[in-house]
Each structure stands twice: as structure tokens, then as C-alpha cells.
Amino acid sequence: MSDDILSKISASNGAGSPKVIGFYDEETGSCQYICICPETRHAALIDVVQTLDPKSFSTGFAPAKWALDYIAERGLELEWILDTHPHADHLMAGAWLKEQTGAPTGIGEKVRDIAALWRDYYNMPDAFPVDPHFDRLFAEGETFKIGNLDVKVMLSPGHTLGSVTYVVGDAIFAHDTLMMPDAGTSRCDFPGGTAAELYDSIMRILDHPDAFRVFIGHDYGTDSRDEPAWESTVGQQKRENIHLKDGASKAEYVVRREKRDATLALPDRMLAALQVNLRGGRLPEPEEDGKSYLKIPVNKF
Template identity: 40%
Template sequence: MTSPTVQPFFHDQSDTFSYVVSCPETRQCAIIDACLDFAYNAGRIRTESADKIVAYVEDNGLTVQWILETHAHADHLSAAAYLKSKLGGKIAIGEHVKEVQQFFKGLYNVDDVSGDGREFDRLFADGDTFQIGNVPVRVMHTPGHTPACITYVVNEECAFVGDTVFMPDYGTARCDFPNGSSRQLYRSIRDKILALPEDTKLYMCHDYRPNAPGPRYVTTVKEERERNPLVHDGTSEDQFVKIRDGIDRVLPAPQYILPSLQVNIRAGHMPPPEAGGKRYLKLPLNVLGSNNVDLDF
């Protein structure tokens, strides 16, 4: 089997890693978890980060087969639709994105979101396989952070884990998003991701300590099993749930969750234009967190 070439890109605004995974024999590639730049205070979207990926693909003579999402992200706006417009390829995500669409379609009170995933070119089920050129990829459904989270196991030698587990000194993703579950996350990590061979490389979606000692994006199953503070060997499911739920109770909502989800459930497309040709991102009031006040004034 052909080993892939992996090129990381770091998005400072959201501490997110995106990847171009390519087949050195065929020059076919996949782009994973790409980001747009978003200035919240001005409502302005820019493409500088995504354009670095475009330049890398073009400079290396690659052809994009796939634009892959590990889940519908809550911390950045997906660049999937923009990259498809520039480079081609099929946008794909896990089939349980339908649940995420249905929840947030109601939250934003929008009628252009299908709720059945048709905005994406391919919906992956657990166990599905596909190719990046001559490189085989296997899909694992790894829910808990969100119901739609999937892990891409590439050539049975590396895995792109999304927001399930982080670097061994940091821990795991949160589980307090709609239909998230700390018990599910524990099982996804322990029974699936950390059940891969010890030398399997795990590529992170985030590094929340990018300055110590610099952005870190890859570890191994062995390192996670030995050192991860929340899911190392010997940690029971009940222990994990108690700690994870306790942390999540005091975590603030991600800064970009409200603008990002309404783009990401549309496969990276912007909301349709309204009167005058302008597009709007909605800001629902008093829907996140607790201690809501009466807004009937």
C-alpha cells in the first residue's frame, strides 16, 4: 500500500490544523478541516488561510479528489465550499451531520438547510472506505464531541481524529454540545482510536497550547495511552465522565460557535442572499449557557 504525504497548515485564529493528504504516485489529494478567516467585529470573511492551501496544491501539481470534514466545527467557518470552487473535489462528512443540521436549522430558524445532508457530496457511514489516489482510507464513527464526528484512518498507518482527543498533555474534546456525550466520547477514544496499533500516528485538529513549544499536530496511540491526562490506560469510563462533565459545566461557549455552525451545516456555503443581495449570519439571543433573562422588553 502507498504511504501518504501529509502537509499541515495552522490556523492561528482558531488554533486549528488543516491538512493536505496526498498520494505520491498519482498526485491525487484530500483536504481535511480547512478554515476561512472571520473578523467577528466587522462581519468580514477572508480567504488568506485557505489560499495557502490552494497555493500548496497548485505548486505541487496535485489534483483534489476530496474535501473532508471530521465534523461540523463550532470554532471556525469551513473553507470547503470555497476550496471546491477553486480546486474541485467532493465535500464529504459523516452521515450523522443530519442530526446536527436538524438541531441548528431550528435554532437559527432557517428553511434553506435540508436536514438530510444533501448539501454535502458524500455522507460517510461507519466502516466506509474510499481512496486518495492509491492510498486507502477507512472511516470510523467516533461520536461524543458531536454525534457527527468521524475519524479518517489513512493507509492503516495514521488517523485524522478531529476534535476527539488532543495532544497527550492536554486531554480530550468537550462533550456539552447538542447530542454530545462524554460516555460516547470515552468509548470512541478507548475502543476505537486507542485500539489502533500503538505506532499509529494521530493527527490533531487543534493545539490549544501552540506556544509551548510551538504548534504540535501529531502524536501516537502509544503516547496517548501512556500520557493523556483524561483517557490514559487504567482510566475507567465513570472516572472520565465525572472529570469531563465537571470541566464542561464551567467552559464558556466557543467564540465562533454561532456564526460557524450556520455556515458549516451548509457544507461551507454562505446563507442565501436576502433583500438587496446581502447575506446575513444570524445571532440567536439567549440560546447558549444558562441564567437567561426575560427578553420581553
């Protein structure tokens, strides 16, 4: 098992509460999870990264291999390969993980609408038929199981129009809505994102009990904190989140969020990531030379 992947264990709080292994992709600041039912030893993977060198466009699966090694070494049974949304900052490993394990993949059903947006950006009217690329497309309020654990799906638009939050017992996989309390909240300026919707989605997450654990999608450290972190609680977020703690109204939040987003550069991998992630993490069909090619639209952003 590779030693250079930072990981942390969050223990189960008893029946119905998952054990959560968070592991970190340093290149993209992505937080990835293994969510484990302690009773049945069934597990779900959430938001696992396929690596991409943004210079040479070579891909790799080191984080995904790390996760599969972890699962194999502990005799866990992988039940789900989940993503919260089609990420803009990294490629998904979902399709590869499914190839390796046979476990089903899942994401929110509104990915269909996200795909429609991106077909225009890429000028690929027939691309990204979402349904064949995922085994399950979850609707708002839908429930399923990881072993004996109850999972509830919440639609959480804002960062994208189709992001979902998985609530597994007392663990909330909040992806790109909240960040750590000292870092604030996620950007909303990608296609289909809106700050107002993000605010509402965050409020719905914070409606959960204060003791619920919140696992986020990204952390880059802060000026005063070198070590990446990804776990907080609903209570901490309510008290300490720098974008929310002063009781900013929705209108104020939206103004601040949009002002900050205007200063942010696009992620290096965005134009590559979406066309892979809307295919569940598969590269485009190879051309007759056997190689896959990505299309980078010029002057669309």
C-alpha cells in the same frame, strides 16, 4: 505563499502510508491537513478553515489559499475536500474549495441529525437540507481512496453526534476527540455531544496499532509548550494523554470531562459557524440587497 501560516510535514512511512502536511490557523487554534498519496500525488484536504473576524463578521480564505498554492506548486491533484464534522469554532472552507477546484466534498452522514438539532436552536425549520450541500455523506465503516491510499471512515461521536474519523493507511485524522497528549481530550458540551460517547470513540481510535500517527483538530499550546503541535501516535496517546493515562474508567472520565466542560466559555464563532457549516461552508442565501445575514439566536444557550 503566505509565510505566516505555520506548517509541518509528516513523511510517508512507505507504501499505503500518506505524506501529511499539517497547517495551522492561529485565530482558532485549528489544525488542517493536506493528506497526500506519494505514489499518485493525489491529495485530500481535511478540515480547512474559512476565516471570520468575530467583530466585523468579515470572512476570508487565507488558509484555504495557502493549501491550494501548496497543491498547485507541487503539481498535486486534489481528489477530496473532507471535513470531520460541522465545526463550532470555525467556518469551513469546503464550498469555496469546491468552487475553486471542482473536487467533491465529504463529511459524515449523521450531519443530517446534527442539522435537525440546530434547526431548532436557530428556529429555522426549513434550513440546512444537508444532502445538497455535500457530495458524499459517509457512513460508519465506509471506505474510499485517495489515489492508491485506502481510507476507512469511523463514526466517532462525542464532541458532536456525527463526527467521523478518517483512517488513511497509518494516519488517523482524529479531529476533536483526542488533543495532544499534554492537552487531553476535546469538549463534549455542544449540542449533541456526550462525554460517554467520546470516551468510546477515543477507545476505538486507540485500538489501532501503537505506531499509527494521530492528527488532531485543535491545539492551543499548553502552559509549558508555546509552539502548536498536532501529531502524536496511538502509543503516545495511550501512555501520555493527561485525561487517559492513569487508566481512568469510563465513569471517571465522564465525570472529569463534564466538570471541565462546565468551566469552558462557548467559542466566539459557534453561533455563526454552525449555520454556515451545515451548508457545507456556504453563507446563507443573500437577501435582496445582495448581502448574506447570519441569525444569532438570543438566550438559547
